[in-house]
Amino acid sequence: MSAGLIHAFVLDGEGGAKKLDWQGLQSWQPEHGELWVHLDYSVYESKEWLIHGSGIDDTVADTLLSEESRPRFSLLDEGLLIAWRGVNHNPKSNPEDMVAIRLWSDEHRVISTLKRELLAVNEVVEMLARGRGPKSLSQLLIEIADRIVWRIGDVVDEYEEQMADLEGQVIERGQSNLRSELSSLRRQVIALKRYLAPQKEALMRFSVEKISWHSQDDRIQLREVVDRITRELEDLEAIRERAVVSHEELQNRISEELNNRMYVLSIITAIFLPLGFLTGLLGINVGGIPGSENPDAFRYFVLGLISLIIVQFLIFKWKKWF
Structure with a gap:
């Protein structure tokens, strides 16, 4: 990365791309090919270029530089303003602490900004390096969205495995310390779902809007992405409900064990009460x-x-x- 510029590519239309540095980016013109600029918005040079050198509206530049953003999709006169969230695979980070990526797109270029690394973007870069990447900016946006959702699916699968394991432990052992693990999993699911619901709405809007540089095939692929994120949301809701049911089952088992112990103590007390009375009397x-x-x-x-x-x-x- 050179002073905030993570990647800059000119797509060749065949699945590959030519990489640019800051100087090449400054001299780029639309006739050179479709451009993808990927920036670290926390670096001063990136801020300067977005505000003074990119030629985009100040409001759009402010959005691309914002610290916090919820998933959204806005169709403006000049192009598309998009904000998505991807799972956090950075070291010592929790997946539900999602990484925000903001994108601006028109028919000639895509500008994306983030602060933390996002594996979905890295995978698209690797595809371009192998000559098997997106052939247009429309496909680039769809590929990034698709990779983000696939990564989310991997995390949801991990949550499902954790939930199945906890359910087995509740049935077999019913130990009280499982309550904290169930609560932790529920919190993680709720945190992830918090961003996926608006992300689904953003992707749905993206798929139905009539955009001149998007083909019918692009819209079909977007609908597939929307269907997949819908399934992930349904799976997250199912995991949350399973966690609630398992928590209730665990509480019932703990209460039953406590009642059984109290019952035994009551029987012992009932047996020794008259004995204690007689020994005390005599x-x-x-x-x-x-x-x-x-x-x-x-x-x-x-x-x-x-x-x-x-x-x-x-x-x-x-x-x-x-």
């Missing part, structure tokens, strides 16, 4: 205690307590208390 330090002068009295008393336990056991069994 243990008072006053005269007239029965058997105090009889050397076999303790033996008879113990046998009486054992008999009482047996009678209690039979009564509990008869009442089906256990």
Whole structure:
């Protein structure tokens, strides 16, 4: 990357592209071919070029330089203003902490800006390097959108595997520490879904708008991307619901275990309550205690307590208390 310029390519119309530096970008003209400029908006040179050298409207430049943006699609007189979000595969980052990419497109060029690396863009660059990339700017936008959605699908698949594993653990073990894992997964799903819902709407608008430099095949491909992101949203909603059901099942299992323990303690208490009463009654330090002068009295008393336990056991069994 040279002072904010991550990539600049002139498409050759055959799936390849010629790479430009800042000097080549400054001298580019529409007759040279369709241009894709990819910038790090946090670098000063990128800001200067967008505001003073790109020739785009100031409002569009401000949007391309904005720190925060939700997914959107706007059809302006001069072109298209798009904001998408892709999953974050950067080191020590969470996938749901999504990377924002903003794009401006007209029939001659695409300008894209971001701050953090986005694998979907890198894959498109590699395709161009191999001569198997998009042949037009319209296909370039669709390819970026398609790669973003595929990457989102990979994360959703990982969430589904985590959910299936947690469901198995809930059924097999039902340990209380699974609650935090279920809650964490639900938070991740909700965070990802937060951006995918408006992204779906942006892609739908992109697919239905009549744009002069988009062919019918381009619209069909866009609809495929919309269908795929719709399925990913449905899968995320299913994962969230499964997490809720598993959390409830876990709570029920924990409550059942607690009730079983309380039940056992109640039975033990019921058995030893009369025994404690009798031992306490005969243990008072006053005269007239029965058997105090009889050397076999303790033996008879113990046998009486054992008999009482047996009678209690039979009564509990008869009442089906256990």
